[in-house]
Amino acid sequence: MSRWAAALIYAVLGAVTFVVCFPLLWAISTSLKPKDEIFRWPPTLIPETITFESYRELLFGGAVASAPGAGVPPSAYFMDWFVNSVIVSVGSTAISITVATLAAYSLTRFRFRGQRAVPYVAILGYMIPSVIFVFPMFLTMVALDLPDTLLSLILGYVCITLPFCLWLMWAFFRGVPIEIEEAALVDGATRLQVFRQIVLPVALPGIIAASIFSLIVSWNDYLFGRVFMNSMDKLPLTVGVMHFFDGTHVDWGLMMASSVLMTLPMAILFGFMQRHLVAGFGAGAVKG
């Protein structure tokens, strides 16, 4: 490739990258501004005064005990929401991946009636808009005496992530030659050992891709959180931060700081797992 062509590609990529990253850079910039600077016109691209006040309020605001005559500001719940989001996304991912892995494995390794239909069902489940089943599922949660619990969210997210995870794992296990399992059986391993020591390590890229997918979906969900949850201290982050719009007031600094903090865990995860993401999603295609 000529140097000019390379320079051109760099230029195009650089420009696109800037456009792509700009919303987040702007969010970071806003989150570091003091409140009066946020509303200034013309806006300052780089904060003139840098303050971590918004972050402090989010991260440590919960420590402020509320006086009996004053309400608790929503920002005080931020860390609760953060922990909730971690619990529900990790919890639902753990369940989804466990079930999907076991189910996909048995789908590819054992014969049973209706086996062939399962991937079809999975792919359908994978395309159903959640707006259709959020309400019936909420009624189910109520019937199970679970509304307003993190468990209800976990189960809800399992429902929306499982079909895709199942499908992805199914695609992966199909690619695992049965001979290596037989070799292990001949070597004297039990079925469980075969699964744990041979199959799982081989399927690891698939598991990682499915986990990332599941984490993204459950971490990003808004609708289920909105409908299932009530208590301020039990909300997931996505629903919680909407409380910063209190009708008459929104603190954009706080909003952007929470945007940054919400994105951060996913960004870190993504940084570490990017390679697997491409590899894993290459195997199937992806729900978005």
Added chain:
Amino acid sequence: MAVKVSRRAALGSALAAASTLAAPAIAQTRERVARVWGEPGPYVGVFTNALNEWAQRNAPGLRFEAEQIAWDQVYVKLTTDLAARRPPALISVESPIAYQLAAEGLLEPVEDVNRNIRAAERLVDGFKIDDFGTWKGTQYAVPLHHQGCLFIAQSDIVQEAGLSDPTNWTWQDLLNAARTIQQKRPGMAGFTMALGRNLCGDYHIGQFIWQAGGLTWDPSRNFETVFNSPATIEAYEFIKELYAYMPRSAVEFSFLQVVDQHVTGRTGMSFYWGRTMGRAADEAKPIYEKMEYYLNPAHPRTGARWSWTDINGWVLPRRDNPFIREVKEALTQVMNSTEWMARYSASLFPNVGPVFKDQAAAPALQQHPMYQAKKRSVDVIFTGFVPHACNSGFELRKGISPLAGIAHGRNVWSQVAQRILLNNESPRAAVEWGHRQFEDIRRENRRLLG
């Protein structure tokens, strides 16, 4: 029931797997939690603190918990939680919805509470208990607060534009003022109101309709739909004229954006409740200092200055509510306490107007710095507007209508405005469209009217 049981059985194994992994998520205490719904804002939290003070002394193991329901989420929560037969124990909700719930027969009568707190005697002049949510002679609401939507102007800008005292303005003066300000101050809107498809838009538009003499359903004529009157069309035509001096994006504005505009100095005048002043005091002192509240500009012919007012009371869901007795006792205790009620009202000054005389006269309110600094405006907010208070469920104070809540759920009033402003429909055609929507609502819900 059979379905439910089999479903439980089927889900059992999934739950078993789930619960081992999610043990921390479900580990919750077994205390009884009575949920309290209210708007976002500190006052519901304050009231809940008061309820909990009662609970600690009188009902061990019971805890009240505030759940803030953002304005635009009221319907989602109401719909899902009532449909799931798990209502909260106590609700403070915008009055038209409260009226609707009362007519639906979903609420517990509260005459006893109102009697025990001597509500009738304590109520500030101009309000009656029935205004808060009495349906067919039964009281379903305990007066809690009032919030009237008023006209806000920056005195410096008004003076600079050479305009008269807004106290006596009519619509024409308003239009003229908006035009003048827009010309004199480049980059500043003359006037701002909400025209988005949301509750705030409904409220702001409603005021103009009533001032012109229009209304949606006529309670005196068995709630006949009367929306398509010349008065209504006149109101929308006026809004269209006025829109020329509003920010372009007013067509998406809701509560927040209107306050934002005013507090950040990008409009000379606006409609809003008390909160704009409170926020300006927090964030924009120079604007706060020049900010004045007035009764809404009068319609030139009718002279009416109606103000969309949330005449807000506590309501108690009747069904599936195991806390009725305790909530009533707690309410009685708290609302008999002038101190708590004053604290409630003062927690977001001057957003939640005091409903009781003793509360209004309490030192916590009288000596509030904002009251000291802005006595004239606060008096308008707390008491001056009361004769002009009505709302879409209590139009022109003619009588309670249970249909308005539904119409707000569909934002019919603001949808009409959007058809005019965004789709360029003629006001007459848009109003006719709205009329049909309202007529549908009336037909679908005739049973509510009884």
Added chain:
Amino acid sequence: MLPLLVSVALFLVWPIVEAIRLSFVRYNPLRPDDQPFVWFDNYLFVLEDPLFWESFRQALVWTGISTLAQAVIGVGLALLLHQPLRGINAFRGLLLFPYIVPTVVIALNWRWLFNAEIGIVNHLLLSAGIISERVAWLSTPDMAMASAILLNVWKYTPFVVIVVLARLQTIPTELYDAAKVDGAGAIRRFRDITLPQLAEVLAVVVVFRTIWTFNKFEEIYLLTRGGPGTSTYNLALYAFDQAMANLRMGVGAASGVIMLGLLLAGSLLYIRLTGFGREDRAA
């Protein structure tokens, strides 16, 4: 294993069955005990509702433009990212990044960026002289739709990039060598080798993106709530609005079921395109 699968299927299938049941009853959520069976009234209501058709049209615009833009930009970026250049991995990481940004975050950011009064986008365009007065991005019907589409393209183009990139990496380099020997230039090589090799995966991606964009709820709900007016409504918003704001659960469910039918058709197309599960039969 099997009981586990069955219970999961129940968890998944039950809500759909319930949604179908709801679509045949009149159901005011405030009165959960009163659910009369009304046959196809809800469907008739939906099909006679101009707002449904308006939402449907808008959903087509929103889906069509978003998907097309995602496919074109996605393939273009994937081709660039496929070049063996130094530091290309850093670009890959940054360009795939939007995919993981939570919808709530990006919707909030968009509202902040495109804020008509103090948004940075207006500021930049004004100072660059591209526009002469502030554009009310989210309150002008066309602009609101454009902003929503832009958000969708921003967030989901990385998905196309990921999949196309994975496919590009499997195209044997011999093919290009052969084409070079045959004297094909860069453009011909792209047209005759790259594109046909990508065709299948592109078809899959486009079907997926189409179905998913068509079903999107949160992006629009959080950005414009369907407004201004109803100019950014799609079917998901319509269904939600009917059920929640209009207290017509049955109508909401019916429109959901209609969406379900459309998605079934889309899935069939997908299965056709990929021959999904065919290899299974041979095994």
Added chain:
Amino acid sequence: MTDVAIRGLSKSFGTNRVLKALDLTVPSRQFVTLLGPSGCGKTTLLRLIAGLEQPTEGEIRFGERRVDGLPPGERNIAMVFQSYALYPTMDVARNIGYGLEVRGTPKAERRERVGAVAKVLEILHLLGRKPRELSGGQRQRVALGRAMVRKPDIFLMDEPLSNLDAKLRAAMRGELRRFHLDLGTTTIYVTHDQLEAMTMSDLVVVMNEGVVQQIGTPEEVYARPANLFVAGFIGTPPMNLIPARNEGGRVTVEGHPLPVAAPAGAPAELILGIRPQDVSMATPGEPGTIPGKVWMVELIGSERLIEVEIAPKVRVTAEVRASHRAALDDAVAVRLDPAQIHLFDPASGQALPREAVREVGARPA
């Protein structure tokens, strides 16, 4: 010291009977090859022996021990797979030692035994690598090492050389044979390649359509095929099989009498089999020869194959010295070595008793 005894073993997949009441004894310490075309059931038989499949009926004994109910791990066997089936996530050392690992062999001992095997296989330097970093031959050795390290009673090998290139395959044949001689472990080896079977085995089991066709030493199955299938399957180039007749106790081909007597009780129609190596070229008209025309000539190195059409569609291939030249359509004749003639009953496909084939007026066979 384990022999393998198989009695009445059947295996069906659905309605498809892959093995049909098969009996087989694999003597202890022997290298036994299961040879047959693809689909003949040889791999299924191996997998049944390994315990990877369950028989439909019949029994399998290792020595005195009946094993057909045991899981593979309890049979003390080792298996080398066609694809090697190396564990992709484990390095070579762990791959080899895995069987020991799951049996709880202490780490030190494991390392020692893996090392010893690796040394024998000359893969010591590869122990830290992952399978994907190995060449085909190296993978093959690792797979072998994995089988050897456990000192199993029986080695099972499923076409272990088929994925190697020709040269490597030839070298590995010798090595495998050598390992077997050193270790003396009973080995069952599945292949479709008769060269492997011939060069490596003590015994060859020729299978077709789920049935054992012949069991014998390589020499036996080559020199005395039990039936038409074995005759046609074994030997390169394949044996000529041409129609013949029994005319009054004398065998004739296309009307030309051969100096061979038909055994007593032989049917009138016969099939005559003769390897190309036992066919020589002659001048037409010589007694005992069959005239024909040269139909095709192929040079295969030091030899040349001459295909002679002796009647329409009936051709006999002769393998002669490369120096022997022939032009297409030359009129020639072929002479069949009477001592090497095999006769088969076309109805049953079975070979007629070898003792009964006599060269007319010549020395005994």
